[in-house]
Amino acid sequence: MSENDREAEDTATREKACTKCGLVRPLTDYYRRKVSGYVASECKGCASHRSTDWAKKNRARRREISQAWVHRNPEKRAASYLASYVKNKSRALASQARWSEENKPRHRALIKKWRAANKELVRESWLRRYARVRGATTAKIPGWWMAVLRADPCSYCGRTGGQIDHAHAIGGGGAHSVENVVSCCPRCNMSKQDTPLLPWLLRRAI
Numbered sequence: 001m002s003e004n005d006r007e008a009e010d011t012a013t014r015e016k017a018c019t020k021c022g023l024v025r026p027l028t029d030y031y032r033r034k035v036s037g038y039v040a041s042e043c044k045g046c047a048s049h050r051s052t053d054w055a056k057k058n059r060a061r062r063r064e065i066s067q068a069w070v071h072r073n074p075e076k077r078a079a080s081y082l083a084s085y086v087k088n089k090s091r092a093l094a095s096q097a098r099w100s101e102e103n104k105p106r107h108r109a110l111i112k113k114w115r116a117a118n119k120e121l122v123r124e125s126w127l128r129r130y131a132r133v134r135g136a137t138t139a140k141i142p143g144w145w146m147a148v149l150r151a152d153p154c155s156y157c158g159r160t161g162g163q164i165d166h167a168h169a170i171g172g173g174g175a176h177s178v179e180n181v182v183s184c185c186p187r188c189n190m191s192k193q194d195t196p197l198l199p200w201l202l203r204r205a206i
């Protein structure tokens with residue numbers, strides 16, 4: 001029986017024996033070449049075992065092949081990355097929510113610990129929220145930059161700073177952004193409030 005005859009017979013019976021495990025399986029259990037329609041000799045299960053084994057033994061080569069594929073198919077890669085992100089995100093969020101619901105005291109303690117360790121991030125998010133609820137455009141400011149500003153002397157009077165001011169006040173249409181935040185002392189902060197920068201500086205000078 002020729003290869004073609006065998007193919008024809010396999011297709012007619014809709015099943016064939018896997019050359020690896022020897023089990024007779026329906027043709028849907030075999031991979032098939034898209035163009036030629038050629039049905040693989042090993043069943044899907046055996047083929048995937050073989051490729052997993054191969055990948056384990058040839059890690060470097062496996063990585064090369066997948067990197068080359070990503071290089072040739074950047075859009076496919078991005079799409080599959082996004083799909084798995086979306087798919088797993090809701091599951092991850094759900095399991096996180098479940099965990100925090102079941103471990104309330106522990107969850108609260110963890111939040112407290114994180115906030116204590118990330119004071120600048122917490123302050124920044126409060127400042128950003130303050131700006132957002134007043135309709136300002138906002139952009140995240142890195143915690144390390146907040147720390148730098150806070151350690152600087154006041155930009156307006158040169159005394160010890162410790163606070164952060166939006167130079168172009170949020171109430172006057174200023175943005176919450178790296179370009180618009182400066183170091184400030186409590187006194188200047190209280191006095192300036194929403195006054196535009198120039199009039200405030202002039203008022204102080206007189």
Ligand SMILES: [Zn+2]
Pocket residue numbers: 018019020021022023042043044045046047
């Ligand atoms: Zn098999």
Ligand SMILES: [Zn+2]
Pocket residue numbers: 154155156157158159184185186187188189
């Ligand atoms: Zn000052």
